[in-house]
Each structure stands twice: as C-alpha cells, then as structure tokens.
Amino acid sequence: MRPRRWPGALALVLAAALWGLGYWLEPQREELRLEAVALTDPAEGAPLLKPGQTAPGGVAYINRSQAGCRVRVKVCAPELNGEPALLAGNLVEGRFQEAGTGGAGQEGWVRRAGYLYYQNTRTGDLLPPGRQTPAAYTAVQLREALDPDQLDTLRDWGAELYLVAQAQQEEGGDWR
Amino acid sequence: MCNKMWKILLLALTLALLALPAASSALAQAAPQDEGLVLWEETIFLGEAVPLRRKGQSLENLLKSRFSEPGEVECWWMSPQGPLPLAELGKQRPRADCGYPLAAVLRQPDKPERWVHGVCRIHVASGTVRVWAGGEGIGTASQALVKLEGAGLTLYRQAQLEAGPQGGVPALETEFTGLPFGVYTLSVADGGLEPSRVQCRLGVCQEDDTVDPDRRTALVRFKASGGTGSAVRESYRLGGGS
Numbered sequence: 001m002r003p004r005r006w007p008g009a010l011a012l013v014l015a016a017a018l019w020g021l022g023y024w025l026e027p028q029r030e031e032l033r034l035e036a037v038a039l040t041d042p043a044e045g046a047p048l049l050k051p052g053q054t055a056p057g058g059v060a061y062i063n064r065s066q067a068g069c070r071v072r073v074k075v076c077a078p079e080l081n082g083e084p085a086l087l088a089g090n091l092v093e094g095r096f097q098e099a100g101t102g103g104a105g106q107e108g109w110v111r112r113a114g115y116l117y118y119q120n121t122r123t124g125d126l127l128p129p130g131r132q133t134p135a136a137y138t139a140v141q142l143r144e145a146l147d148p149d150q151l152d153t154l155r156d157w158g159a160e161l162y163l164v165a166q167a168q169q170e171e172g173g174d175w176r
Numbered sequence: 177m178c179n180k181m182w183k184i185l186l187l188a189l190t191l192a193l194l195a196l197p198a199a200s201s202a203l204a205q206a207a208p209q210d211e212g213l214v215l216w217e218e219t220i221f222l223g224e225a226v227p228l229r230r231k232g233q234s235l236e237n238l239l240k241s242r243f244s245e246p247g248e249v250e251c252w253w254m255s256p257q258g259p260l261p262l263a264e265l266g267k268q269r270p271r272a273d274c275g276y277p278l279a280a281v282l283r284q285p286d287k288p289e290r291w292v293h294g295v296c297r298i299h300v301a302s303g304t305v306r307v308w309a310g311g312e313g314i315g316t317a318s319q320a321l322v323k324l325e326g327a328g329l330t331l332y333r334q335a336q337l338e339a340g341p342q343g344g345v346p347a348l349e350t351e352f353t354g355l356p357f358g359v360y361t362l363s364v365a366d367g368g369l370e371p372s373r374v375q376c377r378l379g380v381c382q383e384d385d386t387v388d389p390d391r392r393t394a395l396v397r398f399k400a401s402g403g404t405g406s407a408v409r410e411s412y413r414l415g416g417g418s
Contacts, residue, residue, distance in 0.1 A: 034406070040410070045413075047413065048413045050414075059408055076321065082328070082330075142414065156354045157331055158411070160412070162321055163407060163408045164406065
C-alpha cells in the first residue's frame with residue numbers, strides 16, 4: 001500500500017503561503033540617507049588654532065530619504081588623557097559653549113550619552129525628507145589646558161575632528 | 177733714551193716667555209681637568225624613561241669608572257635648570273632623539289678636583305599600527321573611521337580604499353604613526369568592519385611585559401562586512417607650541 005503524501009505537501013504549501021504573507025505584511029524599510037553639508041569652505045585651508053582659541057566649523061545634515069527620520073551625530077575628537085583636545089560648540093555672546101548643552105529650543109541639538117541628537121518640537125524630532133538640520137555646531141575650540149608637550153604631540157598626530165551621523169526610522173529600530 | 181726703552185721691553189718679553197710654561201702648569205693644576213667625552217647611547221620606545229642601567233652596569237658606575245684613582249665621586253645631569261642628581265634624568269621621557277650632558281667630579285684629599293664630562297645620547301623609536309580591511313564587502317565607495325585607544329590616547333583615522341599590489345583586490349587601509357609603547361584597542365566608529373574590536377601591542381612583550389623598541393609595528397586586520405562609513409572630517413592647524 002502506497003503512503004498518502006498529500007497532507008505533507010499541503011503543509012508545505014501552507015507554510016510557504018504564511019511566510020509570503022508575513023513578508024508582504026512587514027513594513028518595508030527604506031534605506032535612510034543623510035547628506036553632510038560642511039559650513040566652512042575646505043578650499044580656504046585648515047584654520048589655525050591656539051589653546052583656548054576658536055575657529056569656525058560645523059556640519060549640517062540633509063535628509064535625502066523618502067521618509068522622515070531621527071538624526072544623531074557623534075563628534076570624534078582626539079583625546080589626551082581622557083580629555084578631548086578639540087571641542088565642538090557655539091559662540092554664545094562671545095563665549096564658547098559646547099554643542100548640545102545650551103538647550104535646543106524649537107529646533108536644534110541636544111547632547112545625550114556622547115551623541116548630539118536632533119530635536120524638533122514641531123515634527124516630534126523627525127527630520128522631514130529634503131529638509132536640512134541646523135548646524136550641529138558652528139565653532140571648534142582647542143582645549144585651553146594643553147601644555148606645549150601635549151600640543152606637540154597633537155601636532156604630530158594631526159588635529160582632526162570627525163563627525164559620524166546616524167539615522168533612525170520614524171518607527172524606531174537600529175541607528176544606521 | 178729710545179734705545180734704553182727698547183732694551184727694557186725686550187727684557188720684559190723674555191721674562192714673560194720664560195714664565196709662561198710655569199704659569200700655565202700652575203693654572204692647569206688649579207682648574208678642573210676634563211677627562212673627555214663619555215658616550216652612553218641607548219634606543220628607547222616613545223613613552224619610556226631614560227634608562228639609568230645598561231647591560232648590568234649603571235650610568236653612575238660608568239661615570240665613576242672613568243677615574244682610575246680612589247676618592248669621592250659625585251655625578252650630575254647638567255639639566256637646563258642646573259645640575260641635578262642622575263635619578264632625575266631617569267624620570268625624563270624624551271619625545272625625540274636627544275643628548276643629556278653629564279658631569280662627574282672626583283674629590284681626593286689634598287688634590288685638585290678632577291672632572292669628567294659626557295653625553296647620554298638617547299634615540300627614541302615610535303610605534304606604528306597599520307590597519308587593513310579586506311573581503312567581499314569592499315565596494316568602490318567604501319571607507320571606515322577607525323578609532324585607536326590606549327596609552328592615554330584616543331585617535332581617529334579614516335581608512336580609505338587602496339588598490340592591491342599589481343592591481344589585485346582593493347582593501348581599506350590606514351595607519352597610526354608616532355605612537356608610544358602600550359596596548360591598544362582598535363574599533364570602527366562608523367560600522368562596516370568586523371570584528372568590532374581588536375587589540376594589539378606596541379613594544380610590550382606579552383610574556384614578561386618588558387618593552388622592546390624593535391617591536392614597533394603592528395598590523396591589525398578587519399573584515400569588511402558590506403557597510404560604508406560616512407564620517408565627515410574637519411582639519412585644523414595648531415599654533416602656539418614650542
């Protein structure tokens with residue numbers, strides 16, 4: 001007597017249909033894309049900094065995706081003995097203030113756990129498609145307390161600041 | 177009259193010439209005697225202190241051995257701030273090749289002081305960490321921001337796409353140079369490479385934690401996992417240093 005195969009085949013078809021349904025129902029996640037906009041012209045050359053002095057700098061971001069997204073930025077500065085040698089911030093009434101520490105207002109940046117987070121009270125902190133953020137910072141300061149040895153050390157390694165931006169879908173999920 | 181003056185002048189000159197060797201000998205006995213240059217030459221790793229011992233012999237004993245006679249010997253490092261004990265030299269951590277002037281004096285009863293001057297020459301070797309990332313995940317727009325932490329430092333470098341030798345498979349490459357000895361951790365600040373953290377040693381021997389200037393290069397390998405870094409760089413020139 002030959003065994004009946006149709007229950008097994010039916011189970012396979014059912015499983016495939018369920019898998020397909022699940023794939024179809026899952027929200028399709030679009031690739032988020034942020035474009036960095038430098039606020040200083042690189043053709044002007046690297047600004048000169050002395051300890052305690054500030055120079056213009058800054059980066060803003062444009063959302064080049066089809067959907068709104070949340071944005072955060074990591075400022076990566078060289079550190080000597082655990083202290084950043086370059087500080088990103090803003091000149092407020094002539095005084096240097098670290099980025100994200102002065103309150104974001106209606107739209108701006110807030111420092112949290114080592115990141116600068118884009119905040120916008122009107123959009124629920126989302127950056128709409130095609131829109132540009134305000135500058136994450138507008139000035140860079142060389143730490144005042146650097147001694148000549150540390151300054152020489154930093155000169156050898158190069159005084160460079162890197163900005164790493166990440167975006168998150170409106171519904172949440174990983175920062176990418 | 178004029179003839180008489182010439183005779184007196186000639187006599188004075190002769191006397192002076194006769195007295196010169198005696199005067200110079202007396203002067204030499206009164207002044208400290210220089211025994212010449214002692215050379216203590218050593219290569220250290222950036223971050224190390226000036227070694228005061230070499231091959232079982234101390235710098236102090238080496239200076240003392242320059243005197244063949246017994247007596248009380250005192251040694252100094254002639255620092256820019258004035259003479260300092262040799263122990264102070266052992267606290268110096270030079271950042272570049274340099275020479276430290278040394279001095280020792282021998283004191284004996286009823287004899288003039290005798291001096292030895294020398295230079296302690298130090299060569300400073302610094303370390304380099306090379307970063308290489310390859311694999312199928314490498315694309316034409318690939319880049320990665322690599323973070324190096326260790327020896328009280330945090331530095332960043334952007335690894336860029338480099339063509340392989342003889343037009344081979346391209347890879348992301350960068351390097352950190354001028355580093356002091358130490359144990360370093362490398363990680364990727366903007367993703368796209370695996371593993372997330374790699375440790376390496378510069379100069380430090382794993383077996384006994386001694387420092388060897390010959391171990392000045394380390395190669396760290398990552399595997400590209402398909403992501404592309406997006407870090408933006410801003411550069412600054414520094415003024416106001418020495």
